[in-house]
Amino acid sequence: MKRNIDKAAENHFIEKSDIVKILETNEFDEYLFHTADAVRKEYKGDTVHIRGIIEFSNICKQNCKYCGIRKDNPLTERYRLSSDEILLFAKHAADKGFKTIVLQSGEDGFFSAGNMTEIIKNIKRLDIAITLSIGEKNTEEYRAYKEAGADRYLLRIETTDKNLYKSLHPNMSFENRLRCLNDLKELGYEAGTGILVGLPNQSLDSIAEDILFFKKFDADMIGLGPFIPAPNTPLADEKGGSLTLALKVMALTRILLPDINIPATTAMEALHPNGRIMALNSGANVIMPNVTEGTYKEKYLLYPGKISVNTSANQNYETTVKLIESIGRHAGITHGFRKDCK
Numbered sequence: 022m023k024r025n026i027d028k029a030a031e032n033h034f035i036e037k038s039d040i041v042k043i044l045e046t047n048e049f050d051e052y053l054f055h056t057a058d059a060v061r062k063e064y065k066g067d068t069v070h071i072r073g074i075i076e077f078s079n080i081c082k083q084n085c086k087y088c089g090i091r092k093d094n095p096l097t098e099r100y101r102l103s104s105d106e107i108l109l110f111a112k113h114a115a116d117k118g119f120k121t122i123v124l125q126s127g128e129d130g131f132f133s134a135g136n137m138t139e140i141i142k143n144i145k146r147l148d149i150a151i152t153l154s155i156g157e158k159n160t161e162e163y164r165a166y167k168e169a170g171a172d173r174y175l176l177r178i179e180t181t182d183k184n185l186y187k188s189l190h191p192n193m194s195f196e197n198r199l200r201c202l203n204d205l206k207e208l209g210y211e212a213g214t215g216i217l218v219g220l221p222n223q224s225l226d227s228i229a230e231d232i233l234f235f236k237k238f239d240a241d242m243i244g245l246g247p248f249i250p251a252p253n254t255p256l257a258d259e260k261g262g263s264l265t266l267a268l269k270v271m272a273l274t275r276i277l278l279p280d281i282n283i284p285a286t287t288a289m290e291a292l293h294p295n296g297r298i299m300a301l302n303s304g305a306n307v308i309m310p311n312v313t314e315g316t317y318k319e320k321y322l323l324y325p326g327k328i329s330v331n332t333s334a335n336q337n338y339e340t341t342v343k344l345i346e347s348i349g350r351h352a353g354i355t356h357g358f359r360k361d362c363k
């Protein structure tokens with residue numbers, strides 16, 4: 022098995038059956054994490070890029086069964102920031118030192134191509150990179166955001182298992198999800214995708230397919246985390262995913278896609294107080310603190326225990342820099358594109 026991991030790290034290629042074998046046993050986890058960390062160091066150096074997330078609306082027309090802000094969760098108190106508030110939070114983040122702002126929201130129809138492009142253009146004046154994470158749109162909308170200055174786009178495929186995808190996403194289509202991802206690539210975005218690890222009825226075989234999909238799609242960014250059952254959702258009583266399995270999927274992703282950007286995600290920290298450090302030591306090179314101000318954060322509950330809801334410390338750029346420096350790494354000072362590499 023160790024030889025298989027070594028070979029994968031050398032060739033950035035692995036057979037699906039070997040992925041499944043690695044995922045099945047915990048015997049070689051430390052070796053896998055260590056190998057992914059070495060690949061990260063070789064290709065990305067010791068820089069950790071810090072991206073500030075603004076959660077600007079939790080209004081969503083979709084009903085993803087795992088998600089706490091799904092349309093049919095009546096207990097989610099809905100909010101939508103004004104353009105001025107979004108711009109203000111972005112300005113504060115840029116002033117603190119953030120080089121990328123991630124604009125994330127539910128699929129909120131209020132934000133049309135018109136008002137989104139205005140927001141994007143205004144934020145670009147701050148000379149920072151913009152990542153959008155606002156769901157499925159049509160090709161023309163994606164084009165408009167790109168022309169307005171958006172640099173990157175995150176849209177997790179969530180699972181590449183079509184039947185599982187269908188059962189989790191009422192009234193959505195796997196084909197449209199793929200169309201979106203292909204559009205984003207073609208339009209010249211840095212395109213990010215990812216999955217939930219440990220969903221009910223998700224097999225290790227299907228997770229292996231997901232990892233191979235990341236490679237085939239040549240994703241510029243991969244964000245993944247454990248599924249965490251959220252109250253008042255159809256999956257509230259299901260078993261959640263494990264942090265270890267999520268870290269293993271992340272480590273394998275680093276080994277296969279050595280130069281991409283991979284965040285230590287908040288869902289990882291929700292399951293372990295050191296989750297993000299563990300991720301940074303197993304292949305991750307990005308961290309994404311929440312920079313949404315005021316009381317909005319506590320209403321953007323995709324899942325329970327989401328970090329930085331109760332602590333303002335995590336909003337702080339300096340705190341994140343210290344966290345990075347505590348493991349002998351340093352914060353990025355560039356926009357941190359994939360091609361920037363080391």
Ligand code: 5AD
Pocket residue numbers: 087088089177179216217246247248249250251288323324
């Ligand atoms: N547990 C973990 N991650 C979740 N997401 C949504 N709901 C949950 C949950 N219950 C993730 C999805 C989505 C991202 C923004 O948050 O993968 O793409």
